[in-house]
Amino acid sequence: MGRIRNLDDLRRHWDRYSIGYDRSMVRSERWLFADTRSWICGRARGRTLEVAIGTGLNLEHYPEGVELVGLDLSAGMLAGAKRRSGELGLDAELRTGDAQRLDFGDDSFDSVVCTFSLCAVPDDEKAVAEMVRVLRPGGRLLLADHVIGAAWWLRSLQRVIEIGSVPMGGEHFRRRPLLHVEAAGLEIVERDRFKAGLIERLHARKPELP
Numbered sequence: 001m002g003r004i005r006n007l008d009d010l011r012r013h014w015d016r017y018s019i020g021y022d023r024s025m026v027r028s029e030r031w032l033f034a035d036t037r038s039w040i041c042g043r044a045r046g047r048t049l050e051v052a053i054g055t056g057l058n059l060e061h062y063p064e065g066v067e068l069v070g071l072d073l074s075a076g077m078l079a080g081a082k083r084r085s086g087e088l089g090l091d092a093e094l095r096t097g098d099a100q101r102l103d104f105g106d107d108s109f110d111s112v113v114c115t116f117s118l119c120a121v122p123d124d125e126k127a128v129a130e131m132v133r134v135l136r137p138g139g140r141l142l143l144a145d146h147v148i149g150a151a152w153w154l155r156s157l158q159r160v161i162e163i164g165s166v167p168m169g170g171e172h173f174r175r176r177p178l179l180h181v182e183a184a185g186l187e188i189v190e191r192d193r194f195k196a197g198l199i200e201r202l203h204a205r206k207p208e209l210p
């Protein structure tokens, strides 16, 4: 385990972590995330891009009719998603890529999904800007993440945790994707924040062209 200095280090970190990722998430899924995966994926429509799809823990929650493209920085994480997609009999297109530089044209998706990953992408503002770029006007941006806590003591704790988690795991605890989404001019259709403000999920809409 070493410090994360660049995207290659981050990729290697997630490749290593991919083996035990699903197991490591069981408690968080139960105690923190509640029904967030079905809340997010149930709102996806049409051609959908899932950014930083990881091992594909969202796959089983998409409704029929969603045509899914998933990307992740880590081939190790993606191998989990491919396995899961096969087990579920899905026809998702899964490929490696960088959330900060999406390899898709403007306005090319009806929905863009990202769960529990903007905490891990080096530049979350850039990643949100890319998601908005590839979303068609009127399309849905569906995000969920752990965010900066609502209470001062929680924010202090998160600040301390980040002293180790950012350099060693690229993991941020005091981010708030909502602010980037609002700054990008999207309309917030639904928003939900719970568990002392630690988890936030949102459905935003890219404005139609004038």
Ligand SMILES: C[S@@+](CC[C@H](N)C(=O)[O-])C[C@H]1O[C@@H](n2cnc3c(N)ncnc32)[C@H](O)[C@@H]1O
Pocket (backbone or CB within 6 Å): 010, 014, 051, 052, 053, 054, 055, 056, 057, 058, 071, 072, 073, 074, 077, 097, 098, 099, 100, 114, 115, 116, 117, 120, 121, 122
């Ligand atoms: C905590 S995991 C979340 C995975 C999945 N979204 C979920 O909900 O379980 C974070 C994921 O972000 C991916 N990631 C980190 N930086 C990335 C980047 N710049 N581009 C694409 N994926 C990235 C990691 O490889 C990892 O799979």
